[in-house]
Amino acid sequence: MEYSFAEQTKNFKSSAVRDILSVIQQGNVISFAGGLPSEDLFPLDEVQKAYEKVFASGKSSLQYGLTEGFTPLREAIQTKMDGKEIRTSLNNLLITTGSQQAIDLFSRVILSPGDVVLTEDPTYLSALQVFRSYGAHVVAVSSDENGMEYEDLVAKINEYQPKFIYIIPTFSNPDGKVWSTERRQQLLDLCYEHNVLILEDDPYGDIQFHERETYPPVASLDQKQSHVLYTSTFSKSVVPALRTGWVTGPTPIIKMMTQAKQMADLHSSSIDQQALYYLLRDFDLDGHIQLLRREYYQRMTIMRDCLNKLEPGVFTWKEPKGGMFMWVKGQKHLNTTTLLNNAVEKGVAFVPGAPFYVDHPEYNTFRLNFSHPTPENIKLGMDRLVDVLLNPVTN
Template sequence: MDTFNSTSTVFSKRATQLTSSAIREILKITERPEVISFAGGLPSPEGFPIPELRAAFDHVLATQGATALQYGRTEGYTPLREWVAQDLSRPGVSIDPEEVLIVSGSQQALDMLGKLFIDPGSRVLVEAPSYLGALQSFSMFEPQFQSVPTDAGGLIPESLTADLTQGARFIYVLPNFQNPTGRSLDLARRQALVQRCATLGLPIIEDDPYGELRYAGEPQPGLLELGRPVGATVIRLGTFSKVLAPGMRLGYVVAPREIISKLVQIKQATDLHTASVTQMAVFETIRHGFLKAHLPKVRALYQRQCGYMLDALRQYFPADASWTTPDGGMFIWVTLRSGIDTTELLSRAIARNVAFVPGAPFYAGVQAPANTLRLSFVTVPEDLIRQGVQVLGELIGPAQAAA
């Protein structure tokens, strides 16, 4: 019988440089039922529309089964692409269905965009911190990451100087309830960002998985909507993971046709097309306005969960800790006093059956601060949120006077 010999197997250079996601490694620990997990960015199962999805799959298989189970167009199921185009069109900004590509989750889109834009050594601009899944995906193609300065309001558009952006292939931005910080860009910064990128000829990848999960404040126009009138190249990523269910693995890319054309070629070499039956069932679910009735319930649930965690942080964390107060999404970003290493804190927390994600893995192209962490609140009951935050507060210890 043949056996695998790791010493004689030659992997590609790319494969030898791969590392596991810090979050996925932590999630292995959180599978233990006794662990209170603030680690995973998992949507609440309470928001999964199981009866509606079951009925949609039944209907599609009963009425269009042969089509649903057959190979389909790489670009995606045409009625779903038309729905996405109509949903994103605004007065003065019309999206054509030919500018929409359906993908197997927006994580696939990140991989495809890396293949499209990044050569070894290419400069890629990212927020500091930024989404770990994007950093991991882009790293496959050996870019030179350049972090863009941020503050409490998120990315600072004025920092995009000609020197900083010289030779950059794109800037990757999460404008709404960013993962990991929960911050959002205000309208002035959005306008400044797209105008500056248009002037510099710098493409923007706008990743917006959480935009429909706003539960406070006023909705803001997307970068795609703001960018097209001023000539900015905006590539928008969206997903049905956060508004329906992540197990569907269904997302989309909206971009100029020449970019979509290249992404179609890349996708053909990747998986031919996204699952037809899933696309058709999702379209059947949402075609008559289901999300307008469904999403307010999800938003209300997440707002309650966020409130529970903010209350607990105020009660149990030391006075020298600070944290974000998101208007939507799933995350709170915590900054502890200097000298605390949250990777070491995680080890002690896991011993007390509490998990979170240290902040360091969310940084690229810059020295990561050791004293930050991300908390996700949407899947943990109120009593366990309070219990888990209390444990963390005890491990952090009381506030210390400034030196």
């Protein structure tokens, strides 16, 4: 039988990165390709204790739950949001299966085919896939190291009248960038003026290397709570297997997303949500985040020091101020997809940068992850990579 799929599936695209990852997960290749947190640092014992508390609370813990999420967990997240000066209420806080589901549900209730979404460039690949799967047209805004550039942003808003602007302003995936406070405020002011929504994706914000700097979420600047949807997750600060994220924003939109979630999966795992509640109650999550900051900073510096062995000017990168990624750009003629083959032969892998671009890929870029490999493997893998970069094989 020939299957006739929905019109929108013509916009479906399998993740190029995922395809690359499946090739790499073999042998003794040291991989800087994925976007995984460090397993060594998972608080396994504390997680286990939290699940024990769920089961000790009795059989009703195993029953169906609310679509909005487990209420005590939502209250704990409110407290966490207060700490970031993002005001929430139980009416505008929805638990999701990771922040990926928040991106999907928001797109589902906002995007009609032909609508425009503005994004940074490069940006999170799976978000691009979601927007396009709903028939949206994604338009890239020019950015410099401080965030989207004002003039291009104004021009694109005027030209395209976008439904929303998607940003990862703090330690972005893939390029690790941080927006300046000024640019955050500028974006918000423009969105107020032109009635455009903002989807602020903040999975990495907690992993901040420099204690004294502040990176206010755009949602915290949105005093009216009218224009910003903010999503984050416990995948990076606790463990990914929990698949627990959340989203907050204007109440009418969260209500509509809750209806969409009811249709999508009724509710996320409530055993996990209850465990997370006990974990947040009894575990020093802030202390754990401090540990992650120190460890990831150390891993980043090892990677940075290896990259410093390269000839200045041939490869360029910026030291990230947090998050999990370094973004490297080679000279114009370089094709990092070809380079990846050489690298894998030498026992090291990265992700070519091209798939992260909206529509004009820069083939001379690649992304390195420093959170997952151990410090020893970063040293070993980077030595191999530097060797490949200094002595490229011409195919």
